[in-house]
Amino acid sequence: MAAKRPTIALLIDYLCGEYQSEVRFGVERAAEAHDVNLVVAFGESLARPGYALTARSNIYPLISADAVDAVVVVTSALTNHLGVEDARAFCRSYAPLPMCSVGLVVDGIPSVIVDNARGAEAVVAHVLDDHGCRRVAYISGPASNEEANVRADAYRRALAARGLPCDERLFVFGDFMIDGGRRAMRELLARRVDLDAVVAGNDNMALGAMDALKAHGLDVPADVLVCGFDDVAVSRVTRPSLTTVRQPIKELGALAVTTVLRQLGGERVPERSLLPVEVTRRESCGCGYYAAASPRASGEAPARAAPSRSLGGQREDLARALAQAVTHSAAPLEGWPGELLSALEEELAGREGRFLLALQALLDAAGREGVALDQFQRAITLLRERIGAPEGAPGAGLERLWHESRVLISHASVRAEGERRLYLERASINLSWTGMCFSTCLSLPLLRRTLASELPRLDLTHVAVSLYDDPQRATLKSLFLMEHGREVEPPPASFPSRSLAPPGFLSSVDRWSMIAMPLAFGDAENFGVAVVNSGANEVVYDGVRLQIGSAMKAVSMHREIVRQVEIRERLEQEQARQESVVAEHIQTALLPATLRVDGLELSAAMKPTAEVGGDYYDVLPTPQGGWLGIGDVAGHGLAAGLVMLMIQGMVAALTRREPTASPSAVISALNRAIHENIRDRLKRDEHATLVLLRYERGGRVTFAGAHEDLLVCRARTGRCECIPSSGVWVGILPAIDAMTRDAEFVLEDGDVLVLYSDGVTEARNAHREQFGVERLCAAVEATQAAPVDVIRDRILRDVESWSTSPDDDITVVVARYRAPRDARG
Incomplete structure (x- = not known):
């Protein structure tokens, strides 16, 4: 059985930076050459104090022996803002895994570095000795960065070696970023000190410094010389091209892989491996493109080829010179000078x-x-x-x-x-x-479909997206899985977070290289981990990480909104239920206990719906006859019940005070009070339909208000007569006196008066057809000679048969007039 292929983790802060890109390239090529698996874990640079992990940098604690066999840490970038001790503590947290630090020396841990001191001193010496500069400014990296301090100390030594004072006004800190270089250069210019050259601690800050100088009207190199450190790719194509210190960045990554593999093999490795650097002269210092000098002594005439078709004795010397002219760490290019x-x-x-x-x-x-x-x-x-x-x-x-x-x-x-x-x-x-x-992803199913359709267009064909399954983030659960560009069903079981991906995803017999990144939103919200194949453009990874993290935030916000809406709906439903109970109690408790008016046979019913409305009816006897009232408050629930309660109380008080009052006068007085209470005190806009009837023992009925038509089924004909009420709604206007008039009709012996609410006539069947006045009249006419209770029950039964789930309260009042004996014919 073949031995398990080792897996190396590369911990880096970013994939798109020039330095980071070249380190990763060197690591990936070396991993391929040594036939080992590679996991590149990137989140973000660690921040001070105490390198407290943010949501984006929480990927680093997940790297462990559960998934990898050795660790390479790009300390020069990842721990940029940490002090030396915190950087060491971070690196040592991966013990006892074999590891290697790239860019910074970490005591007790094998480190691969470049000769920062020699390189920085050489480039400062170049502008001092070859260009005669004497006022050389220096833009350093962060004060907490060890590599930055080594280069800054070399700047000071170069000045001291030539007897030049170190003017602190010419020294400024940056952050290794282009914007940091711009800010640092603007700060130097604001100090108004003379300077003839600027050396920056890396190329990014040098490029930013050149931008600031140009914006200030200064020419590079005519007015100010500029030099950097690193020789990243962009330094060769800027205008002017940047003089810099070339460090073998790819070689650093490749050497780090070799270092950890030797440790895995049980070998002892050097605690510190130092790679040489060289000054590359270009236009920003005035040298133009520097051609590597041959090893001959200064002033020696160029050697001539032997007078034959062979290079003869020159060949070995030429091969060495050519190898020094082109720096690379690629194994496939070994021996190119000879070829x-x-x-x-x-x-x-x-x-x-x-x-x-x-x-x-x-x-x-x-x-x-x-x-x-x-x-x-x-x-x-x-x-x-x-x-x-x-x-x-x-x-x-x-x-x-x-x-x-x-x-x-x-x-x-x-x-x-x-x-x-x-x-x-x-x-x-x-x-x-x-x-x-x-x-547009507002749900996990939609997010999965989007991942399946969109990731392959970004050259991401092997993908595992997993979400944290517990508050401590100790376990993950697979959300989405893709292999060879096709979505596969993710396993249902959770798995340890330190495995990074579900079982089997990182277990291919073929060598693989993967990128592991956190799925986060902002600094605090961490949703999970994505592991995707390498090989896509480097800008894709950070873009996809941000897009999926933002989508997860949208999903979580949508979930929370839905949850809050559901809670609010439940609370509102419960509140409405409780209000309905109270409203129903108000509505039913205030109904007249007995229906007794001289000369009238009375029967009435009110059936509230589940969402209680504001139906009202009342029967108030007087010495001369009595008052009948029916109405409906717009809306439902407690507010409608309160308005109905006010109407009932005011009608009872006004009619008892003056039994023979005009119905229009009662309604107008009631309207003024109701309007003030509803609009000014309750701050609501409810109103009510209401009709009041003053019945006299002789059969005369005077009425006023606005409600449904009044039905009178005449004993003589057995047919219903509709008498319209044409007033104004109560509570909608401050005063309705001018629009409210009394009207009259006369009941004859045996006539049946029917009062009803719109819950009767507007009840709808399954086809959304209304019950209507015609069906109501038919029910009354069919039972006109029967007792009033029978008429009432027939109406209710027909309405309930027509509409099994009525939307509004149903109220019916039935009165049969019995004329005094001496008035009967």
């Missing part, structure tokens, strides 16, 4: 085109390995300098060969840069599209 020189020998021997073919193949291979192709211009300069025209070989032919070689290199550089830009543009366009799609 190129062999092709040159064939070219010199008469096999035309061999050198350019070999150079093209070399450029193609170097491009695949991420080598800066413009470095090969230095190789051509060196060959032209060292090789004269052998006997029989015209010098013009060699000059043409060098010219064609430079054109070939230029084209390859432009093509490589164009391909990178197209790749970046494609990724950016796709990210914009996926961002729109993710922004």
Whole structure:
């Protein structure tokens, strides 16, 4: 059985930075060369004090022996804002896993670093000695960063070695970012001190400083020289191109992988591995593009090729010089100087085109390995300098060969840069599209569908998105799983967070390289972890991380809104239920206990709905006859019940005070009080339909108000007569006196008077048809001779049969008039 393939974790703060990108490239290439798996965990730079982890940096504690066998920490970037002790504590938290620190020395942990002191001192010496500058400003990295302090100390030593004072006004701190360089340069300019050069602790700050100088009207390098440190890719294509200290960043990553693998193999490794650096002279210091000098002594004439078709004794010396002219860590390029020189020998021997073919193949291979192709211009300069025209070989032919070689290199550089830009543009366009799609995800099922449809367009085909399953974030549960570009069903069971992905996802027999990133929103909200395949454009990972994190925030906010709405609805329903109970109690408790008016046979019923309305009826006997009232308060619930209660109380008080009052006068007085109470005191807009009838023993009925039609079924004909009420709603206007008039009708012996609410006539069946006045009249006419209780029950039964779930209260009052004996014919 084959041994398990080791897995290495690379901990880094960011993927798109020039420095971070090159370190990761070196680590990935080395992992591939050594046939080991790689997990790149990135979240964000750790912040002070005490490197308190934010939601975005909580990915780092999940890296453990549960998922990886060794750890490489890019301490120079990840712990940028930590002090030395906190950086050490962070690195030591991964013990006893084999590990390596990149960029910073961490005591007790193998570290791979560049010679920061020598590089910084060399670039400061260059502007002092070669350009004669005396007022050199320095932009340092953060004071808490050890690497920044080493470079700043080298600046001071370079000045001291030449007897120059260190003017603290020329020293300023930055943060290793372009914006930080701009701010630092503006601060230097604001101090109004003389300066003739600026050296920055890294290229990003140098580029920012050049922006600030140009904005201030100063020319680089005519007015101020500028130099950086790192030699990131962009430094070669800026205008002017940046003089800098080239550090072998890819080699640092590759050496870190070798270091942890040796530890896994049981070997002892050096506690500190130091890689050399060199000053690369370009336009920002006035040197132009620097061609590497050959190893010959200064002033020595260029060596001439032997008068033969072979390079002879020069070959070994040329191979070493060529290897020094182009820096790279790519194993596939090993031995390229010898291959190129062999092709040159064939070219010199008469096999035309061999050198350019070999150079093209070399450029193609170097491009695949991420080598800066413009470095090969230095190789051509060196060959032209060292090789004269052998006997029989015209010098013009060699000059043409060098010219064609430079054109070939230029084209390859432009093509490589164009391909990178197209790749970046494609990724950016796709990210914009996926961002729109993710922004509309308001549920987890919709988020899963969006992940399945959108991630493959970003070249993400192996994806595990998992959400924390407990408050302590000790376990994860798979939300989405994709393999080979196809969604697969995620396992239902939770798994330990330190496994990063569900069981089986990181267990392929084939070597793999994955990116692990936190799914967070802001600094505090951490939803889970995404593990995706490497190989996509580097801008994709941070973009997808932010988009999924934002989508999860939208999902959680939508859930919370729905939850709050449900709670509010339940509370409102409970409040409405309680109000309905109270309203129903008010509505039913105030109904007349007995229905007794001289000369009238009376029967009445009120059936409140589940959501109690504001129906009202009352029967008030007087010595001369009595008062009948019926109405309906707009709305439902407690407020409607309160208005109904006010109407009942006022009608009873006014009619008892003056039994023979005009109904219109009673309604007008009641309206004034009701309007004030509802609008000014309750701050509501309820109103009510209301009709009041003053019945006299002789059969005369005087009425006023606005409500449903009054029905009188005449004993003589057995047919119903509809008498309209044409007043104004109560409570809607401050005064209705001018619009309220009394009207009259006369009851004859045996006539049946029916009062009802709109819950009767507006009851709807399954087809949304109303019960209507015609059906009400038919029910009354069918039972006109029966006792009033029978008439009432027939009406209620017909309405309930028509509408099994009425929307409004149903109120019916039935009165049969019995004329005095002496008045009967």
